[in-house]
Amino acid sequence: MREFKIFLVVACFTALTYWGVEPYAHSVMKPHVAPANFDFEQEDINFAKKILAEKEKALELAKAENNETNVESANKALELAKENLAKQEALWASVAKIDFNSGNASEGKAFFETNCVACHGAKFDGIEGAITDSSLGVLPPDLSSAGLIYDEKFLAALIMNPALALKVDHKFGDAFLMTPYNAEVSGENEDVANANIANVIAYLKEIGIKYQEDFENKTKALLDEKYAKLTELDEGTKKVLWQKDFEFAKDKNNFIEACGRCHDMKYDSFTAVSAKNDLKAYLGSNPPDLSMMIRSRGDEYLHNFINNTQKLLVGTAMPRVGITEEAQASVVAYLEKVGDSKKEERESLGLYIMGFFVILSIFAIAWKRKIWSKLH
Amino acid sequence: MATSESRRSFIGFAFGGVATVGGVFSLVAMKKTWDPLPSVKAAGFTTVDLSGMNEGELRTIEWRKKPIFILKKDANMAKDEKRDVIVDNATYTVVIGLCTHLGCIPAYAPSEGLFKCACHGGEFDVSGKNVFGPPPRPLDIPPFKIEGTKLVLGEEGPEYQKMIAEA
């Protein structure tokens, strides 16, 4: 009993130390953020409001300190935050007016071919974009899969005000690469412009679905061929491995579509499509290789960060990605499959080893008792 | 440990036995860590396109860090049905370019139609058969598979299996 009491004391002090240096210390050091929200309208407005509240607090503090220069700069920051909130509200209010259900894909295609091809292609539908390298800083994305992996409201916001929707206005302002399209810019009637946006998104969605179907069929054919050769495996294992390979290929493709224009994945032999020096000139630094991100950041951070880059890394040049919840889960799954490829093995083997030591402990206790029976 | 003889009970052996099982498993895991990496194993396949070769030409390529001699036989060179590799109606000698005596790389002397080893004077003919000196057997033939005009080294095709079965 006495032994047990001593053990409790040791365990309690150990647990206290652990709690202090791990969960507690990290909760102090990590910024607290709201979880990822895939309703981008809500996310952006809430985020702008939160910044506004912070700036108000900072102003009050500065006033209390009675430091004039601080008050002035806090005032300026507050004005900017207010302006930003107003911009966000205006943008999302105009997105809300678009009727996505009435979009007409074939009209959207016509619109795409006259307006978007100056930069973007849709190779899957046989449309080549005019810019095929990263000389502008980054390769303009081919939009074959855009309708599938990006949220429709985000796409609309992106078309109407690219810098703001991508959250890079702090860096590029109005001088952002992509020209906006909205009633104000084009001089059209608002209904006409909104219908055009709805049409082009309907078109992207239509080819997105076909693109994905085509990709899956091709992958299936490749895998069938690969597994037909592996005659030494039995059917059960083949099926499991086939399915794993298939999921991996889908996740990897989503990663390439969403992240692959800028980021490398060295441990999966993937190199970004844009040229490194172009990216560096454009963004200010080279985008990091993502091979070990799952271990260095963890999946919660990655989910929050991809959802709203400014939330966790204020001032970063990385744009908000705007992918749907499903596509984001797939991208993070890919990061985990590459960066923490042994996770499954680790967790199952862990249980086996612990089980082994439970059994060994039983024998060890029995043996100790046997020997000590002569000593007590 | 003589004095503990009497204490060596069944239960002590049982404990030792279970611990040994754990030890064996960890040794197996350690052995697997020593195995060649998957990337090393995957690099064990080399594909060569033979379509551009001239008659009488010798090409040396690397496969699993070893030299491979590929000789396209011309009309004057003796054929050897047991060792010749027929790709696209042409006859080739495909051998690992390491002397079967002690592993030096023999040099090809086209005028004599011989592979001569500088180390101990072993000689092999154009089919890779040992004709002089200490080498105990002909040059080894690497596993290969014929795919059109290409040769995949490292994979065992039907022609290779047939050759091995006959040898």
Place this chain on the structure above:
Amino acid sequence: MAHITKANGIVDWLDQRLAVKKLMNVLMVEYWIPKQINFLWAMGVILTVLFTVLFVTGLLLVMYYKPDTALAFDSVNKTIMQEADYGWLWRHMHGVAASVIFLIIYIHMLTGIYYGSYKKGREMIWISGMLLFVVFSAEAFSGYMLPWGQMSYWAAQVITNLFGGVPFIGDALVIWIRGDYAVSDPTLTRFFMLHVCLLPIVIIMIIAFHFYALRIPHVNNEIAEELDFDLEAQKYKNGDTKGSKVIPFWPAFLSKDFMYICLFMIFFFYLVCFKFNFAMDPINFDPADALKTPAHIYPEWYFLWSYEVLRGFFFDIGSIKAFDIGLAAFGIAQVIFFLLPWLDRSDVVKPAHARGKFFVWFWILLVDLIVLTVYGKLPPTGINAWIGFGASVVFLALLLVVLPLITRKEKE
């Protein structure tokens, strides 16, 4: 020349040549340990097991590790963690064991302090143990550098910089240690040498000495009773195993230790497979970048208390710079425990709960160490800096002033 006869078995054959029976008797069967001990006395054997784990897994890791700043990160995170079969297991075991070994060392040390096992003939055990602690710290630090991640790089930067505080030769010393003007490739390769060659050899030698130092004054016991080991051993050998106050190292003591080791291993592998972030900081999975300091840098948890003593003194006093005061306090913290047998002025050897004021002193010290550890990790801003300062002052006062005072009184 010994008289060799025809052996009646392998043991006998070996015994005639190597005296294995006598050796086993001296080392195991007739090495007497007090009977009245609790599980805290198993920490030594657990440490030996953990060191063995570190040694064996380390050998497996060296097979694939490349000590080169261009290759180190990928050789660890790709080749070892993803490609080599079970490479991840050895790395996780190595990292977690390196962290957990310090927990056990601290428990082992505090046990020694609590039961008074550092004095009255046991000084050399204590000093060799403290030496082990210091060399283990160097071993842990040099090992932490090898994966060449962000924490590896910046920890190396900060710790090597500390030597710049040495009077007169500081700057030259820093360059000498790094082998370059900044932490770089030569730094990595020399710390690799230290980690896999020199320090392990030193550790093994000190462990042997530590064990040897136990033989003459013998292991202490739960009530710090002075035993006549010869008398008790004779009792045991005469068959009075129940009445004797000692037990043989083998099999009695070890059977108990094996039991604790097995139970401990369940916990250990839980950490290795499911809860490893405390020992393998996520930030270290970012490759080293000399142009970007991480937002928070902190040492591994077991260095935090002395790190906090270092930075606890954050303001200049008169003409003495904060950096120098901190460094001096840090220097004192590193060596102060070596002097424990002499800072304790009393010759009473008893468990702390039988020593009144010493008992209170012990728990205040423990709490202070935990406060230092936790605040050593928190950002040193606002109130945190003052708590860190207070705890550092308390630490120094406890050892340099309070302990000699209360133990002198105890003697009278």
